[in-house]
Amino acid sequence: xxxxxxxxxxxxxxxxxxxxxxxxAAYLTEAARALAGNPDSAEIIADxxxxxxxxxxxxxxxxxxxxxxAELEQVIAQMGPVxxxxxxxxxxxxxxxxxxxxxxxxxTHAGESSGAAPRRLYQISEGALVSGxxxxxxxxxxxxxxxxxVIFVVLIIVTGGLGLLAYLALMILIPYASTSExxxxxxxxxxxxRALVERAKAKxxxxxxxxxxxxxxxxxxxxxxxxxxxxxxxxxxxxxxxRAYRRSGYRRPLSPTPSPAAxxxxxxxxxxxxTGAILxxxxxxxxLLTVAWVLALISLFRSGTxxxxxxxxxxxxxxxxxxxxxxxxxxxxxxxxxxxxLYASGGSYYGPWAAAWNGxxxxxxxxxxLWYAAHHQAEVRGxxxxxxxxxxxxxxxxxxxxx
Amino acid sequence: MVPFYYKVAVLNMDADQKFGxxxxxxxxxLVLRIVSGTTVYVADILRRLADTEFATQExxxxxxxxxxxxxxxxxxxxQESESGPPRKYYRLTSAGRTQLADLDDYWSRINKTIAxxxx
Numbered sequence: 172x173x174x175x176x177x178x179x180x181x182x183x184x185x186x187x188x189x190x191x192x193x194x195x196a197a198y199l200t201e202a203a204r205a206l207a208g209n210p211d212s213a214e215i216i217a218d219x220x221x222x223x224x225x226x227x228x229x230x231x232x233x234x235x236x237x238x239x240x241a242e243l244e245q246v247i248a249q250m251g252p253v254x255x256x257x258x259x260x261x262x263x264x265x266x267x268x269x270x271x272x273x274x275x276x277x278x279t280h281a282g283e284s285s286g287a288a289p290r291r292l293y294q295i296s297e298g299a300l301v302s303g304x305x306x307x308x309x310x311x312x313x314x315x316x317x318x319x320x321v322i323f324v325v326l327i328i329v330t331g332g333l334g335l336l337a338y339l340a341l342m343i344l345i346p347y348a349s350t351s352e353x354x355x356x357x358x359x360x361x362x363x364x365r366a367l368v369e370r371a372k373a374k375x376x377x378x379x380x381x382x383x384x385x386x387x388x389x390x391x392x393x394x395x396x397x398x399x400x401x402x403x404x405x406x407x408x409x410x411x412x413x414r415a416y417r418r419s420g421y422r423r424p425l426s427p428t429p430s431p432a433a434x435x436x437x438x439x440x441x442x443x444x445x446t447g448a449i450l451x452x453x454x455x456x457x458x459l460l461t462v463a464w465v466l467a468l469i470s471l472f473r474s475g476t477x478x479x480x481x482x483x484x485x486x487x488x489x490x491x492x493x494x495x496x497x498x499x500x501x502x503x504x505x506x507x508x509x510x511x512x513l514y515a516s517g518g519s520y521y522g523p524w525a526a527a528w529n530g531x532x533x534x535x536x537x538x539x540x541l542w543y544a545a546h547h548q549a550e551v552r553g554x555x556x557x558x559x560x561x562x563x564x565x566x567x568x569x570x571x572x573x574x
Numbered sequence: 575m576v577p578f579y580y581k582v583a584v585l586n587m588d589a590d591q592k593f594g595x596x597x598x599x600x601x602x603x604l605v606l607r608i609v610s611g612t613t614v615y616v617a618d619i620l621r622r623l624a625d626t627e628f629a630t631q632e633x634x635x636x637x638x639x640x641x642x643x644x645x646x647x648x649x650x651x652x653q654e655s656e657s658g659p660p661r662k663y664y665r666l667t668s669a670g671r672t673q674l675a676d677l678d679d680y681w682s683r684i685n686k687t688i689a690x691x692x693x
Binding site: 181182183202206209210211214215218219221222249250251252253254255 | 616630631632633634636637640641643644659662
């Protein structure tokens with residue numbers, strides 16, 4: 172004869188013999204210990220009890236309603252030890268973008284809360300235009316500072332100067348981030364010594380790379396060799412990628428482009444092409460914008476109208492001029508910034524290359540527009556003929572030296 | 575002389591040990607993949623993993639699923655079952671889908687890197 176103990180597993184009664192009960196109690200105690208500090212421990216234990224109950228049910232029938240010690244041993248062997256380090260470790264891996272917060276024996280809850288450091292609003296004077304309010308806001312909301320500035324300018328215009336007061340108030344109220352800890356808090360980064368050292372090392376590596384390329388007087392020949400080597404590697408990679416793509420019967424997707432933030436050096440060729448296309452489009456847009464703006468200015472100076480539209484009667488000339496300049500700046504500024512960001516994302520050698528391209532595009536647009544104007548607008552044609560006459564005069568009066 | 579199959583077995587055991595932490599870390603990815611197909615019950619997930627290198631037990635899976643739910647990557651709903659009490663059926667949330675796409679991407683990059691090194 173054996174004593175039978177009735178237990179409730181997640182709300183259902185099961186009968187166990189003493190040996191089984193001892194094992195189950197030990198298992199559940201161990202589970203509770205492993206899950207201590209887990210915010211969902213009660214739910215997980217309920218789930219585990221439910222799973223144990225279902226496994227026990229397999230050993231029971233109409234003629235057998237007690238679970239024996241040997242059977243429960245098997246059930247527990249199937250369940251496996253309650254392992255919360257998986258969850259904790261995976262939490263660390265998921266948050267690997269942030270500097271790792273030592274998981275160890277600490278509960279997952281603590282691990283998570285240390286991963287998301289509290290964020291505070293500071294003014295950041297590094298790279299500030301006025302006082303650093305926008306800079307601090309941008310860091311706080313983790314958006315580009317240009318966006319914040321544009322929003323601020325729009326707010327100031329829309330509210331008729333009230334936004335300016337708001338800026339002044341924030342300027343006085345928000346403290347400056349002066350220590351590294353405050354800088355970290357401004358960006359919501361967890362501040363600990365290790366993370367700081369890591370960031371400093373990354374910064375230094377970047378600085379050293381840049382110094383090697385630009386400051387330390389690296390001869391352009393060496394730089395050019397390095398760039399060519401980079402291109403060769405990229406070409407080879409692209410060729411291999413393309414071959415694999417062909418071998419797979421054009422089904423295997425081409426390898427994904429690495430994100431530019433991860434590592435500035437190896438940029439995928441396709442990313443270059445896309446960046447190049449966007450840069451070309453932006454260059455065209457900016458050139459057209461500038462041409463339109465210059466034409467508007469000319470028409471304002473010459474006839475007091477903006478591209479054929481008369482000014483409102485009560486608007487003085489200088490107001491129209493300021494509005495025109497301000498409007499151009501407002502529109503062109505974000506585009507310029509996008510372009511600069513694209514230069515950076517294209518890798519270190521992309522900037523001058525793209526800038527040269529932009530020059531060519533701008534020149535081409537201007538030439539095409541001038542050609543068009545010269546052929547279709549009598550006024551402009553007159554101007555050209557006038558210029559040609561002046562040119563002839565200059566040549567006639569100052570003969571060149573080599574003739 | 576040591577028979578060939580014995581060597582293979584030893585090598586497998588060795589690899590098993592060496593990749594232990596990696597398998598452990600990949601489990602979350604695999605669970606997300608399994609959940610991404612259809613709504614699944616815990617036993618389904620265990621069955622899918624049972625015959626692979628990633629055989630897992632309830633003791634590991636429940637804490638992991640609870641963590642994924644806390645992170646908003648998976649969600650569950652109760653469904654009646656013919657035998658016994660209602661069960662939790664898990665499915666991927668949209669955040670989980672994004673995360674899975676990222677992990678898929680990363681994994682294919684790793685594969686490419688491994689394939690590209692050596693040989």
